[in-house]
Amino acid sequence: MNQAIRNTWVVIIAMFMVLIAAISIIQVVAADTLKNNDFNSRQLYQEFGSARGPILVDGAAIAESVESNDDFNYQRVYHDPLLYSGLTGFYSLTYGATGLEDKMNRYLAGTSDGQFVDRIVELFSGTPMEGAQVELTIDPQMQQVAYDALPDGVTASAVITDPKTGDILAMASKPSFDTNLLAVHSGAKASANMEELQSVPGLSPYVNRPTASLAAPGSTFKLIDTVAMLESGQYQPDSVLEVPDSITLPNSSTQLGNFGGGICGTFDQATLAEIFAQSCNTPFATAAMELGQDRIRTTAENFGFNESFDIPLTVSGSQFPEDMDDAELAQSALGQRNVKATALQMNMVAAAIANDGTLMKPQLIDSIRGSDLTLLEETQPEVFKRSTTPEVAAQMTQMMRGVVEGGTAYRAKSNTVDIAAKTGTAQISAETDDVHSWITGFAPADDPQVAVTLVYQNIDYDTGSALTSTKLKDIMEAVVTQ
Numbered sequence: 001m002n003q004a005i006r007n008t009w010v011v012i013i014a015m016f017m018v019l020i021a022a023i024s025i026i027q028v029v030a031a032d033t034l035k036n037n038d039f040n041s042r043q044l045y046q047e048f049g050s051a052r053g054p055i056l057v058d059g060a061a062i063a064e065s066v067e068s069n070d071d072f073n074y075q076r077v078y079h080d081p082l083l084y085s086g087l088t089g090f091y092s093l094t095y096g097a098t099g100l101e102d103k104m105n106r107y108l109a110g111t112s113d114g115q116f117v118d119r120i121v122e123l124f125s126g127t128p129m130e131g132a133q134v135e136l137t138i139d140p141q142m143q144q145v146a147y148d149a150l151p152d153g154v155t156a157s158a159v160i161t162d163p164k165t166g167d168i169l170a171m172a173s174k175p176s177f178d179t180n181l182l183a184v185h186s187g188a189k190a191s192a193n194m195e196e197l198q199s200v201p202g203l204s205p206y207v208n209r210p211t212a213s214l215a216a217p218g219s220t221f222k223l224i225d226t227v228a229m230l231e232s233g234q235y236q237p238d239s240v241l242e243v244p245d246s247i248t249l250p251n252s253s254t255q256l257g258n259f260g261g262g263i264c265g266t267f268d269q270a271t272l273a274e275i276f277a278q279s280c281n282t283p284f285a286t287a288a289m290e291l292g293q294d295r296i297r298t299t300a301e302n303f304g305f306n307e308s309f310d311i312p313l314t315v316s317g318s319q320f321p322e323d324m325d326d327a328e329l330a331q332s333a334l335g336q337r338n339v340k341a342t343a344l345q346m347n348m349v350a351a352a353i354a355n356d357g358t359l360m361k362p363q364l365i366d367s368i369r370g371s372d373l374t375l376l377e378e379t380q381p382e383v384f385k386r387s388t389t390p391e392v393a394a395q396m397t398q399m400m401r402g403v404v405e406g407g408t409a410y411r412a413k414s415n416t417v418d419i420a421a422k423t424g425t426a427q428i429s430a431e432t433d434d435v436h437s438w439i440t441g442f443a444p445a446d447d448p449q450v451a452v453t454l455v456y457q458n459i460d461y462d463t464g465s466a467l468t469s470t471k472l473k474d475i476m477e478a479v480v481t482q
Contacts, residue, residue, distance in 0.1 A: 409469045
């Protein structure tokens with residue numbers, strides 16, 4: 001009898017051990033797998049109705065969960081969504097999560113490793129857990145200024161960064177949209193709203209244009225060419241170069257010329273600094289063919305081209321191609337053909353020059369705190385690339401000043417701020433007169449506080465040319481003196 005009792009006791013203990021092991025596996029080991037399973041609708045509904053953490057700008061919520069009276073306990077609400085939709089993305093029961101709502105989900109939902117203790121307390125106490133607070137590097141005043149620099153009805157992006165730290169101070173785009181339309185609890189309303197949003201020309205609710213939209217950078221790419229030229233030791237800012245009106249591309253009858261009606265047609269020779277200020281095409285194309293594609297590509301990659309990374313939003317890799325013949329290289333050196341860049345990439349080029357040749361990794365997250373304000377993570381400045389030498393960066397700064405003083409960005413000349421910049425115009429195709437108009441630069445030139453990049457896509461030349469320099473000036477005067 002005693003043996004039977006002992007056997008029963010052993011079986012009971014073994015069953016308890018199996019039960020405890022199963023609970024441990026489900027609650028800890030397999031928790032993330034189960035939560036992220038596409039068929040786990042219970043988890044999706046539970047998270048959607050939970051107290052999701054806020055996304056903050058200067059301490060104020062731009063996305064937060066508020067109590068709701070419908071089938072869910074909480075409703076996700078976005079404040080100033082037109083300013084921030086590209087950054088926050090949306091959190092939708094119907095369409096899932098995008099932007100920071102997706103990339104920072106484990107913190108916002110309270111499932112990160114740093115919130116493990118909070119989850120244990122929730123498990124035993126039954127107290128609903130709140131997600132972490134995600135503070136951005138964005139400056140709200142600069143964000144408004146950047147957004148206002150983009151006219152309605154135009155596909156455009158604006159980026160402002162701190163060259164010394166890599167902090168993204170503003171990142172805006174148009175057309176924008178109200179993210180609250182996709183956060184509604186009704187699937188039918190969300191679907192109808194999504195259909196309406198997708199009918200807006202140039203708008204994709206899934207895309208943050210400054211980090212994901214690739215466009216030909218035009219003559220802003222001459223920043224890369226010029227750095228490569230100076231680094232080669234074969235050129236100096238005062239080197240005198242030939243400036244033919246046009247050149248015949250190798251192994252073809254195709255003519256590559258300077259901009260029609262521009263100043264470049266008024267002289268046969270000029271210094272590198274002068275042709276940079278006036279953005280003459282033919283000497284840059286010739287120099288690129290002489291230096292070779294490997295040197296140009298290496299320089300481009302030193303500034304971040306051909307590399308995708310996260311900020312934590314995914315930044316599409318800007319493109320400088322391989323295996324080109326000389327004719328293709330000549331066109332690519334002008335930021336045309338298959339060369340593509342994001343607005344953030346061209347901002348990184350200007351920022352690296354502004355920071356004595358050192359490119360800091362762009363950062364969008366300042367800090368992450370638990371619901372009790374305990375610091376979970378804090379972002380520190382990080383060197384991303386040694387793009388060029390301080391000596392070359394200083395030479396580039398002086399030449400970029402010349403672009404504003406008497407070159408293609410003369411409209412950006414300010415009486416209050418010393419601005420260094422480079423303009424760019426990229427032809428889209430032979431079938432249209434529309435272009436991509438770019439400008440990227442920094443200020444003050446002698447002690448840069450901000451790097452600013454603007455791109456207006458699919459716009460007529462005259463409008464784009466007027467917008468770039470004047471809007472850059474407006475932004476610099478507004479943010480440098482604030």
